[in-house]
Amino acid sequence: MSETLFNIILYSFIFIFGIIIGSFLNVCILRIPLKETIVSKRSHCMSCGHQLAWYDLFPLFSYLFLRGKCRYCKAKISKQYPIVEFINGAMAVLCFAFSGFLADKLANINIYIKVGVDPATNLDIVVKDWFASVYDIEAVILTCILCSVLIVISVIDWRTFEIPLSANIVILVLGLIKLVSYWYQDCRYYKFYCDAVGKNPGFFELLYARGRFLELVIGFFVVSVPLAIIYYASKGKAMGGGDVKLMAVAGLFLGWKLAIVALIVGCLYGSVIHIIRMKVSGEGKQLAMGPYLSAGIVTALWFGNNIVQWYGSFF
Numbered sequence: 001m002s003e004t005l006f007n008i009i010l011y012s013f014i015f016i017f018g019i020i021i022g023s024f025l026n027v028c029i030l031r032i033p034l035k036e037t038i039v040s041k042r043s044h045c046m047s048c049g050h051q052l053a054w055y056d057l058f059p060l061f062s063y064l065f066l067r068g069k070c071r072y073c074k075a076k077i078s079k080q081y082p083i084v085e086f087i088n089g090a091m092a093v094l095c096f097a098f099s100g101f102l103a104d105k106l107a108n109i110n111i112y113i114k115v116g117v118d119p120a121t122n123l124d125i126v127v128k129d130w131f132a133s134v135y136d137i138e139a140v141i142l143t144c145i146l147c148s149v150l151i152v153i154s155v156i157d158w159r160t161f162e163i164p165l166s167a168n169i170v171i172l173v174l175g176l177i178k179l180v181s182y183w184y185q186d187c188r189y190y191k192f193y194c195d196a197v198g199k200n201p202g203f204f205e206l207l208y209a210r211g212r213f214l215e216l217v218i219g220f221f222v223v224s225v226p227l228a229i230i231y232y233a234s235k236g237k238a239m240g241g242g243d244v245k246l247m248a249v250a251g252l253f254l255g256w257k258l259a260i261v262a263l264i265v266g267c268l269y270g271s272v273i274h275i276i277r278m279k280v281s282g283e284g285k286q287l288a289m290g291p292y293l294s295a296g297i298v299t300a301l302w303f304g305n306n307i308v309q310w311y312g313s314f315f
């Protein structure tokens with residue numbers, strides 16, 4: 001099979017899987033602000049209440065096929081459904097693409113990992129570890145889930161000016177999973193290194209290993225603490241408590257460097273777009289930060305390391 005064909009099939013699967021998750025996100029967006037259960041209840045038409053059949057629920061394509069109208073009462077279906085589904089599918093595709101999931105790469109997965117330099121000989125210490133690819137896949141999947149949660153947060157915050165706590169808790173769990181797997185991964189490679197140079201590592205040395213564990217932990221506080229101070233000083237007027245929590249849990253996932261990138265970029269998006277909206281559509285001063293912070297977080301996920309490198313090149 002040619003590589004191009006393989007890539008098309010691979011990415012079509014990712015897209016379809018993404019829009020299926022997207023239709024679940026629509027259910028979350030609808031039901032979380034109403035404090036309804038997001039599982040076990042069948043979806044129904046918002047207008048006539050008719051329960052929807054499985055073929056009405058097929059993401060994106062049902063909407064296109066029915067031309068945006070309910071099959072039973074012909075009421076218009078909100079454009080939010082296909083848009084959310086499409087965006088989630090597209091973001092899943094981009095998450096995989098930016099992490100380099102292509103046929104030729106998959107065929108030559110690098111399972112030789114440099115774990116350090118031998119101080120005695122000054123030579124690189126390299127271990128063969130096929131498990132490295134599992135870490136990579138895990139990282140992409142976690143990133144995809146984070147993007148999906150950010151879509152839910154953005155739409156709900158846009159409409160209700162509130163970020164649901166449950167969504168922030170999901171991101172916290174994602175961050176903790178990343179923290180534990182980074183630690184486990186770094187610990188393993190550090191042990192390989194210690195075996196090679198004949199060292200006996202202590203617990204804190206193993207915890208520190210390549211420093212990524214600490215980077216994530218600092219990420220939790222680096223942006224959220226200054227924001228929390230602003231929140232309390234302004235008695236919640238300058239920003240919402242949900243924004244502070246979002247930047248804390250997203251910071252844990254991103255690590256401190258990318259958390260700072262996410263905040264700066266998010267505020268840039270927010271101020272530019274909101275000023276335009278105030279001018280054009282006479283939008284009020286009340287600003288839902290969630291969508292802009294989410295866009296900042298996604299930018300940091302996809303381009304953050306490039307931005308950090310570019311910034312570092314000035315020094």
Ligand SMILES: [Zn+2]
Nearest residue numbers: 045048070073
């Ligand atoms: Zn209907």
